Amino acid sequence: MSKIYILHENDEWTVHLTERLEELELPYELWHLDQGTLDLTAEPPEGIFYNRISASSHTRNHRYAPEFAGAVLSWLERHGRTVVNGTEALNLEISKVNQYMALNQQGIRTPKTISAVGKENILKAADKLGMDSFITKHNRAGKGQGVQLFHSKEALQEYVEGSGFEEPVDGITLIQQYIEAPEPYIVRHEFVNGKFLYGVKVDTSEGFELCPADACSIEDQFCPTDAEESEEKAKFEILENYRPAIIDDFEAFLQANHIQVAAIEAIQDQDGNLYAYDVNTNTNYNSDAEAKAGVYGMLELAKYLGHLLDPVRV
Structure with missing residues (x-):
């Protein structure tokens, strides 16, 4: 069977x-x-x-x-x-470099990014980026791994040459333009069957680790699993009546790259420009936010898989 x-x-x-x-x-x-x-x-x-x-x-x-x-x-x-x-x-x-190239190919804006292998080249990349504030991140990451914000090359050098430096698993560190949003949040856009399901507003005031799953480890300190969290301070909030024009571009991107299930994270700068900076093809969902909004990603995903298995059954 x-x-x-x-x-x-x-x-x-x-x-x-x-x-x-x-x-x-x-x-x-x-x-x-x-x-x-x-x-x-x-x-x-x-x-x-x-x-x-x-x-x-x-x-x-x-x-x-x-x-x-x-x-x-x-x-x-x-x-x-x-x-x-x-x-x-x-x-x-498994590669943000590949993500950015594919997004750019579809005409979707991403933050200016330079990839580097080797600590000396990380410092050179920061010089080439030429920005007062920038972030580092791992090319193969997840859970905000390797994400650090710097406001000077001196601070970066101290990190790179210090004991706290996080070596990326594939050796590639990204030095990236820091996008300062008018308010401390990003929007994570969820897709099932290549179609937009919902957008979730994610509070970034406590840091960059944006794991939405309920099964995050205790090290994932910014994961929204605290049952005592108040509604006013909910880290994840599904947006109502939300479908900006960029959704059409995101869906075209998923179709062009044969991706059926994904989340695309994006941030807006002070001038209203939107940047996509992460594509997650292993997307998870936050149950508290979904219960409040009455929409359930895993249920929609299960229905989609059921349709593929047997179009009549589900």
Whole structure:
């Protein structure tokens, strides 16, 4: 019997989806791709294959999950299986450089960015960027990894040459234009089946780590899991009647890159210019914000996967 196969490396992040699949009585199987074997001469089973491999897998000691997942996805695609978020999506998930190039190709503005390998070249890149304020981030990241704000090259040099420097897992550090918003928030745009689902306003006043999942680790200090958080200070808020013109560009970008499920984070500067700065193809949702708005990302995702498996059932 055909079923939905979930390709992943983090059990905690699959719980909300599998609960929805069970609610809809859809058959599924989890493939944990931290490690394993792959017989390239065998044929894959029939079914729908949904890729949820995350760029932050190395933070959970799953260093080679993206590489193994890439092999599995190539195998599935070679045999013509229906894959949601296939190799193109994975290539964007694990490289912000690839994200920015793909966004720019679609005419979507991104912050000015210089990539660097080696500490000396990080400092050179800051000189070349030529801005008073800038941020660093990892090319392969997730959970705000490696994101630091600097207001001088001297501060950057102290960080780079100090014991607190975070070495990126792929060796690539990005030095990026700092976008100062009129108010401390960004908007995360959620898409299922390549179509806009909702926009969520995310408070950034406490920092850059913007994990929306309910299953964030305790190290993810800015994750919105505090049950005592007041409504007035809710970190995540789904926006009502929100569909700016950029959504059409975002949907065209997803279609051009064969991405079905994603979140695109964007920020507006003091002059009203919008910059997209992150594409997350392993998107998670915040249950408190969704309950308040009455919209549920994992339910919509489960329905979408169900339609792919059997258009009549769901």
